[in-house]
Amino acid sequence: MARHSLGARLGRVTVAVAAGVAAVAGSYAAVGGSPAFVAAPVANATVTLAPAALVTFAITALGDLGSRLAYWTGLAATAAVVGGVFAAARTVAGRRAQSRPLAVPVAGVAAVGLVAAALSGSLASTVGATAGVALLSAVAALGDGGTHARATDGSRRAVLSGAVAVAGSVLVFGWRRAFAATDGDGGGDGDDREPLPDDVADRLAAAEAKSLDVDALEPLVSDEFYRVDIASVPPDPSREDWSLRIHGAVGEETTYTFDDVDAMEHEHRFETLRCVGESLNGRKMDTALWTGVPLMDLLDSADLRGDYVMLRAADGFYEEFPVDALVDGFLAVGMNGRALPRGHGAPARALIPGHWGEINVKWLTEIEILDEPATGYWEERGWHGTGPVNTVAKLWVENRLDSEDRQSPESEASETSRTAGDGGGRIEVAGAAYAGTRGIERVEVSTDGGETWADAALSEPLPGDDVWRQWVYRYDPPEGDHEVVVRATDGHGTLQPREEKDAYPSGPSGWVSRTIEP
Numbered sequence: 001m002a003r004h005s006l007g008a009r010l011g012r013v014t015v016a017v018a019a020g021v022a023a024v025a026g027s028y029a030a031v032g033g034s035p036a037f038v039a040a041p042v043a044n045a046t047v048t049l050a051p052a053a054l055v056t057f058a059i060t061a062l063g064d065l066g067s068r069l070a071y072w073t074g075l076a077a078t079a080a081v082v083g084g085v086f087a088a089a090r091t092v093a094g095r096r097a098q099s100r101p102l103a104v105p106v107a108g109v110a111a112v113g114l115v116a117a118a119l120s121g122s123l124a125s126t127v128g129a130t131a132g133v134a135l136l137s138a139v140a141a142l143g144d145g146g147t148h149a150r151a152t153d154g155s156r157r158a159v160l161s162g163a164v165a166v167a168g169s170v171l172v173f174g175w176r177r178a179f180a181a182t183d184g185d186g187g188g189d190g191d192d193r194e195p196l197p198d199d200v201a202d203r204l205a206a207a208e209a210k211s212l213d214v215d216a217l218e219p220l221v222s223d224e225f226y227r228v229d230i231a232s233v234p235p236d237p238s239r240e241d242w243s244l245r246i247h248g249a250v251g252e253e254t255t256y257t258f259d260d261v262d263a264m265e266h267e268h269r270f271e272t273l274r275c276v277g278e279s280l281n282g283r284k285m286d287t288a289l290w291t292g293v294p295l296m297d298l299l300d301s302a303d304l305r306g307d308y309v310m311l312r313a314a315d316g317f318y319e320e321f322p323v324d325a326l327v328d329g330f331l332a333v334g335m336n337g338r339a340l341p342r343g344h345g346a347p348a349r350a351l352i353p354g355h356w357g358e359i360n361v362k363w364l365t366e367i368e369i370l371d372e373p374a375t376g377y378w379e380e381r382g383w384h385g386t387g388p389v390n391t392v393a394k395l396w397v398e399n400r401l402d403s404e405d406r407q408s409p410e411s412e413a414s415e416t417s418r419t420a421g422d423g424g425g426r427i428e429v430a431g432a433a434y435a436g437t438r439g440i441e442r443v444e445v446s447t448d449g450g451e452t453w454a455d456a457a458l459s460e461p462l463p464g465d466d467v468w469r470q471w472v473y474r475y476d477p478p479e480g481d482h483e484v485v486v487r488a489t490d491g492h493g494t495l496q497p498r499e500e501k502d503a504y505p506s507g508p509s510g511w512v513s514r515t516i517e518p
């Protein structure tokens with residue numbers, strides 16, 4: 001047996017990786033970021049199988065970057081596995097069938113087809129993956145001039161395969177991103193251009209009118225709603241396939257179809273969500289106008305006989321909490337006047353007022369009433385995120401005011417300070433404050449590191465029991481760097497605790513502060 005040169009070996013690895021990449025790209029071309037994408041199971045397993053400590057680090061330290069990393073790790077791992085199978089099949093076929101020239105490429109492509117079918121369980125996805133690899137093999141063989149026997153051509157083949165795989169993937173992913181919004185947030189229903197129903201439009205207009213007029217401050221209804229998913233490729237159950245089963249410690253087990261829910265009386269609710277795993281001044285806190293039905297309308301007939309509930313979802317997520325919280329809950333099928341987007345749990349998700357985001361289960365499929373407490377997905381990983389949210393005031397925006405803006409609404413008496421500066425100099429700080437169903441009564445700002453405090457101006461609250469408020473404060477800065485601190489008092493009159501705590505395990509707490517240079 002001749003020893004293979006390093007170059008030849010590298011060449012074969014390159015061809016195998018290129019084949020893996022071509023298969024992943026081919027599948028993506030066919031089905032996009034849907035659950036049928038060949039990389040979906042591996043990408044989703046990266047979070048579920050990763051050690052809890054690593055996941056916690058990724059969530060708290062990396063944020064959205066963490067979920068993108070999980071996704072791309074899954075893609076890379078899939079390409080590696082598929083490429084390995086491709087190379088192995090070709091090696092085996094090469095030993096057995098030296099006389100038949102097509103046996104080797106056919107074996108490689110067929111093996112990829114089998115793996116793709118096993119991973120995706122989807123014909124379209126399998127055809128896409130297989131076509132990707134077949135195309136790559138064909139191009140590489142053509143480039144070779146059909147003379148794979150010559151050792152020198154091994155490297156040419158590798159370079160060619162690599163180039164084709166990279167160029168093809170860039171094209172496929174770029175094209176999908178640009179023209180086919182099948183993944184993530186893109187609604188998918190194509191109803192984005194239809195006018196909003198009047199009742200929703202009116203409510204959204206009222207919310208806009210209540211939003212503070214502050215540069216770069218997110219309006220009361222979020223422009224961009226954060227997302228937290230255990231699955232980097234979220235499920236995509238159709239309305240026809242979806243159902244919600246209510247079972248466990250109930251007098252009567254019930255199953256609702258989407259049509260059943262659709263036929264019920266719908267309500268609109270403004271509601272804020274916040275993730276227990278976000279940083280103290282993070283952005284995983286947002287508000288939307290949700291449309292749906294009160295959970296009690298679905299549970300009424302069930303006759304609840306347990307004190308706890310487990311919600312389960314199509315992505316394998318599950319969370320448990322006391323039934324007391326469930327009775328105020330809502331089943332949302334719409335968001336800001338549109339069908340609930342896939343990324344936020346289409347076709348239906350739970351909203352549990354005042355509680356951390358995690359029990360607001362998306363892609364909801366089951367409500368199981370329990371006699372005894374149980375442990376949810378994140379609690380198994382050490383989090384305590386099933387309870388009510390902590391109070392927080394975020395400092396998101398820091399603006400320098402021009403001289404025209406200097407007359408601020410909350411301090412008309414700034415005549416003296418108006419002449420004090422040289423070309424503006426006034427500073428505006430703003431953000432959002434949230435305390436779940438306790439509501440926000442007051443936000444105070446200190447510009448001297450917490451020595452003295454003044455009230456910030458608050459936006460009028462949105463209608464609803466579980467909504468944030470915006471705050472803004474304008475001031476003439478002192479000389480030099482100074483520390484701005486913000487703190488909120490909830491609707492029960494309780495000032496949020498000053499003590500700083502990390503997100504893990506019970507959610508961040510403390511007063512947000514920022515050093516500002518005038």
Ligand SMILES: Nc1nc2c(c(=O)[nH]1)N[C@H]1C(S)=C(S)[C@@H](COP(=O)(O)O)O[C@H]1N2
Pocket residue numbers: 225226227228229230231273274275276313314315317343344345356357358359360361362363364
């Ligand atoms: N099925 C399912 N529901 C879920 C999650 C999930 O990963 N899967 N994430 C939870 C977490 S941790 C949060 S903070 C909220 C976020 O909701 P959003 O993605 O719509 O902002 O959804 C919760 N519901």
Ligand SMILES: [Mo]
Pocket residue numbers: 228274275276277356357358
């Ligand atoms: Mo969360």
